[in-house]
Amino acid sequence: MALTLEEVRAIAHLARLQLTAEEEKRFASQLSDVLEYAARLEEVDTSEIAPTASVLPMNAPLRPDEVRPCPPRDLMLANAPDREYGLFRVPRVLELEP
Amino acid sequence: MAELTDLTLLEAASALRAGDISSTELTRSCLDRIRSLDGQVHAFLTVTEELALDQAKAADQQFAGRSNDSLPMVLGIPIAIKDVLCVEGVPTTCGSKILEGFRPPYSATSVSRLVDAGAVILGKVNTDEFAMGSSTENSAYGVSHNPWDLDRVPGGSSGGAAAAVAARMCFAALGTDTGGSVRQPASFCGVSGLKTSYGRVSRYGLIAYGSSLDTVGGLARNVADLVPIFSVMAGHDPLDSTSVPDPVPEIHLNGAPKLRIGVPKEYFIEGLQPEVATAVRAAIETFREMGASVQEISLPHTDLALPVYYLIAPAEASANLARYDGVRYGPRRGPGEYPEDYFVTRGELFGPEVKRRIMLGTYALSAGYYDAYYGQAQKVRTLIKGDFEAAFEDVDLIACPVTPTTAFEIGAHGDDPLSMYLEDVFTLPANLAGIPGLSFPVGFDSDGLPIGMQFMAPHLGEAQLFAAAHAYQAVASWHTSWPEL
Numbered sequence: 001m002a003l004t005l006e007e008v009r010a011i012a013h014l015a016r017l018q019l020t021a022e023e024e025k026r027f028a029s030q031l032s033d034v035l036e037y038a039a040r041l042e043e044v045d046t047s048e049i050a051p052t053a054s055v056l057p058m059n060a061p062l063r064p065d066e067v068r069p070c071p072p073r074d075l076m077l078a079n080a081p082d083r084e085y086g087l088f089r090v091p092r093v094l095e096l097e098p
Numbered sequence: 099m100a101e102l103t104d105l106t107l108l109e110a111a112s113a114l115r116a117g118d119i120s121s122t123e124l125t126r127s128c129l130d131r132i133r134s135l136d137g138q139v140h141a142f143l144t145v146t147e148e149l150a151l152d153q154a155k156a157a158d159q160q161f162a163g164r165s166n167d168s169l170p171m172v173l174g175i176p177i178a179i180k181d182v183l184c185v186e187g188v189p190t191t192c193g194s195k196i197l198e199g200f201r202p203p204y205s206a207t208s209v210s211r212l213v214d215a216g217a218v219i220l221g222k223v224n225t226d227e228f229a230m231g232s233s234t235e236n237s238a239y240g241v242s243h244n245p246w247d248l249d250r251v252p253g254g255s256s257g258g259a260a261a262a263v264a265a266r267m268c269f270a271a272l273g274t275d276t277g278g279s280v281r282q283p284a285s286f287c288g289v290s291g292l293k294t295s296y297g298r299v300s301r302y303g304l305i306a307y308g309s310s311l312d313t314v315g316g317l318a319r320n321v322a323d324l325v326p327i328f329s330v331m332a333g334h335d336p337l338d339s340t341s342v343p344d345p346v347p348e349i350h351l352n353g354a355p356k357l358r359i360g361v362p363k364e365y366f367i368e369g370l371q372p373e374v375a376t377a378v379r380a381a382i383e384t385f386r387e388m389g390a391s392v393q394e395i396s397l398p399h400t401d402l403a404l405p406v407y408y409l410i411a412p413a414e415a416s417a418n419l420a421r422y423d424g425v426r427y428g429p430r431r432g433p434g435e436y437p438e439d440y441f442v443t444r445g446e447l448f449g450p451e452v453k454r455r456i457m458l459g460t461y462a463l464s465a466g467y468y469d470a471y472y473g474q475a476q477k478v479r480t481l482i483k484g485d486f487e488a489a490f491e492d493v494d495l496i497a498c499p500v501t502p503t504t505a506f507e508i509g510a511h512g513d514d515p516l517s518m519y520l521e522d523v524f525t526l527p528a529n530l531a532g533i534p535g536l537s538f539p540v541g542f543d544s545d546g547l548p549i550g551m552q553f554m555a556p557h558l559g560e561a562q563l564f565a566a567a568h569a570y571q572a573v574a575s576w577h578t579s580w581p582e583l
Contacts (some may be wrong), residue, residue, distance in 0.1 A: 003461075007461075008457070011457050011460050011461050011464070012457060014443075014460050014464060015416060015456045015457055015460040016420075016423075016437070016440045016441055017441065017444050017445050017448070017456065017457070018442050018443055018444070018445030018446070019445060019452055019453070023453070026513070027453070027454060027457060030454060030513075030515055030516070031454065031457060031461070033515075033516045034406060034408060034458060034515070034516055034519070035458075035461075035471075037404075037516060038404055038405040038408065038409055038471065038475075039410075039477055040151055040401075041402060041405050041406065041409075041471075041474050041475060042404055042470070042474070044402065044474075044477075044478055046474060046478060046480075048318070049144055049477040049478075049480050049481060050477070050485055051463075051473060051476030051477045051479070051480060052476055052477075052479040052480045052530075053310065053476060054340065055296050055297075055310070055483060055530075055531060055532030055557070056296065056297050056340060056342065056532070058342070060339055061339055063336065070227070071203055071204070075203045076203060078201070078203070079199075079200050079201065079426065079427035080425070080427065081424060081427075081428065081430040082527040083427075085386050088425050088426060090425055090436070091434055091435050091439055092435075092436060093436045095325065
């Protein structure tokens with residue numbers, strides 16, 4: 001299973017990663033090696049086997065829906081690289097209609 | 099008394115109780131040792147001297163004029179925390195530039211339980227970036243050095259923790275184990291390391307890597323020293339929905355147990371360093387002499403654990419690491435435009451191994467490949483888990499090597515990620531099955547490097563691991579040797 005440069009670029013786009021041309025080449029070869037190694041899983045007959053998503057035999061636990069105090073806003077904003085008016089400041093995502 | 103840092107955790111705890119030493123003295127001796135040796139070892143990313151001395155002072159006040167019998171064993175004991183666990187207000191980087199400067203607004207449950215019990219936090223110790231690696235070479239803040247041979251890696255990803263314990267800079271350290279990240283560095287550095295059962299210790303405040311595999315564990319100078327750390331950390335936490343409600347048993351270390359030990363033939367493979375096989379076999383023989391029954395067992399799907407892990411863990415990582423977008427924490431890079439800032443921030447601030455695993459996981463989860471890769475890996479995971487369930491019908495514990503070789507040289511795996519992944523071949527299965535494992539020293543190779551062995555037990559079987567490994571340390575002395583620095 002050899003990944004092409006186009007496939008590497010498509011994956012990087014999905015993962016929101018900007019890669020250099022050199023990284024694209026290197027990852028194409030390294031990821032291909034790992035996928036080739038992983039191909040041995042194809043040979044295992046799992047037609048009767050259920051998947052394991054979690055090793056625990058429990059369902060998601062429920063708790064009462066009670067109002068609880070929330071950490072102070074300034075504390076939760078303290079690590080943000082950009083903030084204004086008590087909010088996270090981000091680049092414009094939507095264009096405004098004229 | 100020679101050096102205070104030569105004491106074990108339990109020796110230090112009893113000296114504190116007897117009033118022979120203070121936590122402040124103990125803490126200062128650790129801080130001095132970090133100051134004089136960490137230039138060579140580079141175990142610590144952050145030393146929290148002021149916090150540590152405040153906590154030590156508070157511990158000394160608790161000891162003063164009190165009946166000390168009811169006080170927690172960890173009270174006043176200096177420990178280090180792997181830098182993937184949040185400590186309120188203390189820089190927590192995950193060994194990554196993408197969290198540079200991040201100060202968590204809360205502590206991990208594992209950390210806060212120890213702090214509440216009076217443990218002293220010396221600082222944060224090095225890790226491969228987001229715990230992805232087996233050597234600390236993937237840390238964005240430089241490699242840690244193995245105290246037994248500074249040209250070699252301490253293992254990883256909890257390499258800083260193992261190096262700090264081996265160099266006697268702290269009495270114990272918290273690590274995390276997603277695919278072997280406590281047990282492998284413990285083995286490389288000649289210390290004892292516990293990977294807990296999945297769900298036994300809360301993951302709240304552990305910065306997520308592979309959520310179905312991540313566990314919090316501990317490293318210490320011997321097995322008995324791990325017990326108080328485990329006992330304080332373990333137990334149900336409503337803040338982690340995968341935390342199990344089962345009570346944590348009191349751990350008793352007396353008596354050599356009449357155990358049934360299984361030795362899986364699939365773990366003694368080509369590529370296993372002969373000295374490692376010999377030392378592990380000799381340790382198993384010691385158990386036989388102590389009254390254990392030993393039988394060969396088979397875990398037939400062992401060779402599939404590696405490909406399963408390297409699909410499931412990256413898949414979970416690609417989802418978990420989507421949160422690093424330069425909005426809520428960490429630096430932001432780029433032209434100040436959407437969506438370019440996401441691409442540039444993540445492209446510039448994640449290191450190569452993290453990018454590789456995000457890419458691998460993204461691919462394994464993407465439309466058209468999900469069933470072939472992630473889906474199939476989850477099914478084979480069921481088979482691997484089933485191997486252990488079948489084996490534990492006949493045996494109490496499984497004994498095997500921790501790693502194929504002793505500590506390798508810095509740079510030995512160059513730019514070949516697959517060869518580095520093969521380092522984890524004996525530790526990954528326990529994470530896939532969710533069972534606990536304990537690594538402890540059983541010898542040295544001809545280069546004087548520590549050799550480790552691991553026990554694995556059924557889910558929530560930590561008490562058996564402790565009892566058996568402690569019984570070994572009562573008759574063996576490997577754990578009492580320490581590197582000269």
